[in-house]
Amino acid sequence: MRLLCIETSSRRGSVVLAEGTRLVARATHSELNAHAERLRALLDQVLAEAGWSKHQLDRLGVGMGPGSFTGLRVGIAFAQGIALGLDRPWIGAGSLEAMAAACPAEVGWPRVALLDARRDEIFAQAFAGAGRPEGIAEALPRASGLASLAERYPGAVFLGEIGPALGAPSVFRSETSDLPDAAGIAVLVAGRDPADSVREPLYVRDSGATPQNLPPSPIVRRAG
Amino acid sequence: MLVLGLETSCDETGAAIVDDTGRVLADVVQSQVVHTEFGGIVPELASRDHLKNGGPVLHQALALANVSLADIDGIAVTCRPGLSGALLVGVQLARGLAWASEKPVVGVDHLVGHLLAVFLSYPDLAPADPPKLPFVALLASGGHTALYRVDGFELSAVRELGATRDDAAGEAFDKVAKALGLGYPGGPVIDRLAKEGNPDAIPLARPMSGKHTLEFSFSGIKTSVARWVEAHGRPGDDQTLRDVCASFQRRVVDTLVKKLVLAARQERVETVVIAGGVAANRELRERAHAAATKAGLRLVVPPFRACTDNAAMIAFAGLTRLRRGEDDSDALSVSPKTALATVTRKGSGRRAG
Numbered sequence: 001m002r003l004l005c006i007e008t009s010s011r012r013g014s015v016v017l018a019e020g021t022r023l024v025a026r027a028t029h030s031e032l033n034a035h036a037e038r039l040r041a042l043l044d045q046v047l048a049e050a051g052w053s054k055h056q057l058d059r060l061g062v063g064m065g066p067g068s069f070t071g072l073r074v075g076i077a078f079a080q081g082i083a084l085g086l087d088r089p090w091i092g093a094g095s096l097e098a099m100a101a102a103c104p105a106e107v108g109w110p111r112v113a114l115l116d117a118r119r120d121e122i123f124a125q126a127f128a129g130a131g132r133p134e135g136i137a138e139a140l141p142r143a144s145g146l147a148s149l150a151e152r153y154p155g156a157v158f159l160g161e162i163g164p165a166l167g168a169p170s171v172f173r174s175e176t177s178d179l180p181d182a183a184g185i186a187v188l189v190a191g192r193d194p195a196d197s198v199r200e201p202l203y204v205r206d207s208g209a210t211p212q213n214l215p216p217s218p219i220v221r222r223a224g
Numbered sequence: 225m226l227v228l229g230l231e232t233s234c235d236e237t238g239a240a241i242v243d244d245t246g247r248v249l250a251d252v253v254q255s256q257v258v259h260t261e262f263g264g265i266v267p268e269l270a271s272r273d274h275l276k277n278g279g280p281v282l283h284q285a286l287a288l289a290n291v292s293l294a295d296i297d298g299i300a301v302t303c304r305p306g307l308s309g310a311l312l313v314g315v316q317l318a319r320g321l322a323w324a325s326e327k328p329v330v331g332v333d334h335l336v337g338h339l340l341a342v343f344l345s346y347p348d349l350a351p352a353d354p355p356k357l358p359f360v361a362l363l364a365s366g367g368h369t370a371l372y373r374v375d376g377f378e379l380s381a382v383r384e385l386g387a388t389r390d391d392a393a394g395e396a397f398d399k400v401a402k403a404l405g406l407g408y409p410g411g412p413v414i415d416r417l418a419k420e421g422n423p424d425a426i427p428l429a430r431p432m433s434g435k436h437t438l439e440f441s442f443s444g445i446k447t448s449v450a451r452w453v454e455a456h457g458r459p460g461d462d463q464t465l466r467d468v469c470a471s472f473q474r475r476v477v478d479t480l481v482k483k484l485v486l487a488a489r490q491e492r493v494e495t496v497v498i499a500g501g502v503a504a505n506r507e508l509r510e511r512a513h514a515a516a517t518k519a520g521l522r523l524v525v526p527p528f529r530a531c532t533d534n535a536a537m538i539a540f541a542g543l544t545r546l547r548r549g550e551d552d553s554d555a556l557s558v559s560p561k562t563a564l565a566t567v568t569r570k571g572s573g574r575r576a577g
């Protein structure tokens with residue numbers, strides 16, 4: 001099965017082609033706020049490198065977050081457009097899950113994926129053996145989040161480029177587990193039943209807007 | 225030639241299929257309701273909703289038009305002006321689609337879309353007689369209010385003659401509705417209530433009625449309504465509420481109509497057009513018609529559904545460039561600002577006129 005996967009939840013955008021779980025080509029960029037401008041060129045690059053045509057693709061995979069709200073949507077909408085244009089299914093997978101899935105087998109479990117969430121918070125999610133999620137992705141205070149995770153998941157291996165800065169006790173570092181990456185998405189999506197696709201972005205945080213609670217006028221109340 | 229249009233600039237998700245004569249084969253608009261409780265549009269919620277509905281709306285448009293993607297010759301997508309995060313959803317969908325199906329995609333200025341909406345024809349409506357070029361158009365929507373001279377179907381053939389210095393007309397409707405506790409959007413509710421109100425009952429400021437300027441200002445009348453509410457409280461009975469709505473609407477419509485006719489005289493055109501969400505207003509349509517007739521002008525008004533945000537007008541506005549073989553695949557960026565040159569500086573305050 002030939003996969004095209006896209007991941008744009010963090011500052012690094014990545015695109016990979018995979019044959020089943022075997023990575024065939026990967027391209028990335030780290031230009032600030034430029035996922036929308038850079039994605040298409042990355043696609044053309046990996047296809048050229050692999051010598052594949054877009055029509056040979058069997059399915060699309062995309063990282064569903066958590067991460068930058070806008071960044072996520074840029075990747076997801078793009079993947080949806082491609083899926084529609086090629087008439088192939090798109091399958092969504094968690095971006096923190098992709099970090100855990102991108103580690104070599106010898107890295108132990110549980111694995112706790114960490115990602116900078118800005119606003120003095122981190123996104124985190126733990127995974128037990130074989131990648132089974134232990135609870136959902138959450139946003140935690142940057143100052144205290146790690147301590148609470150270490151307590152909840154004794155002996156865990158922490159993943160993510162921010163691990164050392166947060167003082168994580170045991171950190172595994174690698175290119176494709178340091179940040180969410182399309183390589184990890186490919187591992188997840190290769191074997192996933194389309195029915196188990198994550199369909200909505202994992203925003204974790206709400207929009208920050210507050211309702212106004214205006215009393216409706218008498219007329220409107222009656223009409224409604 | 226068939227064009228697929230996509231619109232996600234504000235709070236409606238739209239997809240449409242339009243042919244090169246402006247005939248609308250399908251026009252799907254999903255209006256977001258998530259903003260109602262916030263009394264205005266929350267950009268993050270708008271973006272979330274566009275992403276959720278973009279794919280389904282697109283599928284629905286293709287299905288309704290009974291065409292497949294293979295039948296489409298090009299894609300047109302709103303890329304400005306609007307909420308950046310919202311625009312990005314439509315632009316990325318369009319980009320992905322264009323790349324995968326190897327079709328050209330062009331970015332469309334939403335305001336040009338509104339101005340050309342008058343050329344659309346719908347299979348279920350009596351065929352409209354489109355306006356002859358050149359014409360003067362009043363565009364009054366939630367985010368914009370301006371007069372334009374339109375000499376052709378392209379950005380370079382559209383010239384702004386004057387615009388609002390502060391609030392847009394639709395924005396004034398929305399803010400007044402909010403002050404009266406009528407919810408969002410305010411235009412349709414005020415329109416409905418004003419019908420049975422007395423427009424002379426409540427003394428309100430006149431929105432910049434200066435005779436010789438083509439610029440507008442609606443913040444004065446908005447404040448005037450807010451002051452009235454402060455002094456009298458929210459209308460306690462239905463008739464007072466109707467009177468406030470009628471008095472507000474009458475003044476706004478008066479100004480819009482006067483300036484439209486003035487602009488047409490200055491530009492020596494024979495045809496005038498009204499466009500944008502506020503053009504759905506009954507009183508505006510009636511009074512513009514009467515004033516145009518009196519001035520010997522022909523008024524052309526788009527059907528209701530073409531006035532508020534929709535993707536059919538975007539498809540039509542993209543047509544000219546697609547027909548010429550242009551393609552923005554490599555340069556499609558979003559912007560909160562229109563690409564039309566403007567002559568009115570926002571916030572430049574009240575001038576003698």
Ligand SMILES: Nc1ncnc2c1ncn2[C@@H]1O[C@H](COP(=O)(O)OP(=O)(O)OP(=O)(O)O)[C@@H](O)[C@H]1O
Nearest residue numbers: 365366367368394409411412415501502504505533
């Ligand atoms: N019947 C009506 N009378 C007055 N105003 C109306 C009516 N119907 C809709 N409106 C107003 O039109 C606006 C919506 O129009 P439209 O969808 O064209 O604008 P927008 O997309 O919000 O703004 P823009 O097009 O400038 O980006 C709202 O402000 C709404 O209150």
Ligand SMILES: [Mg+2]
Nearest residue numbers: 365366532533
């Ligand atoms: Mg609009």
